[in-house]
Amino acid sequence: MAPNGRPSGRVGGPPYDRGVPQTRPHRVLLVDDDPLVRSGLRLILTSDGDIDVVGEAGDGDEAVAATQAHGPDVVLMDLRMPRMDGIAATGAVRALPGPPHVIALTTWDVDDAVLRSIQAGAVGFLLKSASPAEIKGAVWAVMAGDAVLSPRSTRQVLDHLARDAGDVERRAAAESMAVLSPREREVLVGVGRGHTNAEIGRRLFVSEATVKTQVAAALAKLGLRNRVEAAVLAERAGLLR
Structure with missing residues (x-):
């Protein structure tokens, strides 16, 4: 449970610590062709007073x-x-000015559709069978800058996306890391292993806010859109081996 008594959780990981409450509820849009699925998600999310569908x-x-x-x-x-x-809708939504975070919903773990949605700009994915705490925790996680991927799922995503990378792509990935500071590379390793900002901070003995700043700086230097792309690049560059 979070300090304020509401359920908390990150998909496949330890409880997610919200920290200081935000000034307004997180605004969520539900997209699914099954009205019953939308109704269930609405019921789960609106049970959290800090999330507004x-x-x-x-x-x-x-x-x-x-x-x-x-x-x-x-x-x-x-x-x-x-x-x-x-997948197409994710790309279209992410192309809008000031786009929202997109979390893919799927009935399977990692498949081609999930991988393509991440390439289109999704920050991660949720199984439709996820628990209410995981669903609400996912919203909180992405708003805090974390990807919605468990360490196990991150490994699967990286294996799928990095498997087809050729030698040229691997060399280019390794060379791109030269623009990062040593600490930014350490943070990127944590991202690649599916850790939250809080978990990375504990391992590196720095604050969560510092990690968030370093992740943002690394993404900007590398020209990447999200943590999943950063994880893939870190894998291709050999940082996770």
Whole structure:
């Protein structure tokens, strides 16, 4: 449980510490072609007084319009929908000005659709079978700058995405690391292993805020959009071996 008594949790990991409450509820948009799934997610999320479900959409086309209309912080995006699927919708939503975080929703663990959604800009994924604490914890995690991936799932994602990398890509990844400071490289290793900012901070004996700043600096230097891309680059560069 979090200090304020509400459930907390990161997918596949230890409880997520929210820290100081934010000034307004986190705004969430639900995108799924099954009304029952949306209803269940709404019930789970609105049980947390610090999360506000601001809208729903039944497919990818509606998701883009709903994002523009409601301005959510986080979109929970089903991957398999009619018309525009969740992968295309993720790319379209992330291309909007000031885009929200996107968490992919799937019935499977790691498959091609999940990998393509991450490449399209999703910050991670949730199984539809996830517990209420995991679902709410995922919203809190992405708002704090963490990817929604357990260490086990991160390993699977990296194995899938790095497997096809050629020697040229591996050399380029290793060379790109030259722009990072030694501490930024250490932080990137933690990101690649699926650790939260708090976990990285404890291992490196620095504050969570410091880790968050260093992650942001590393992403900016490397021209990356999110922690998952950073994890893939760290794997290709050989930092995780």
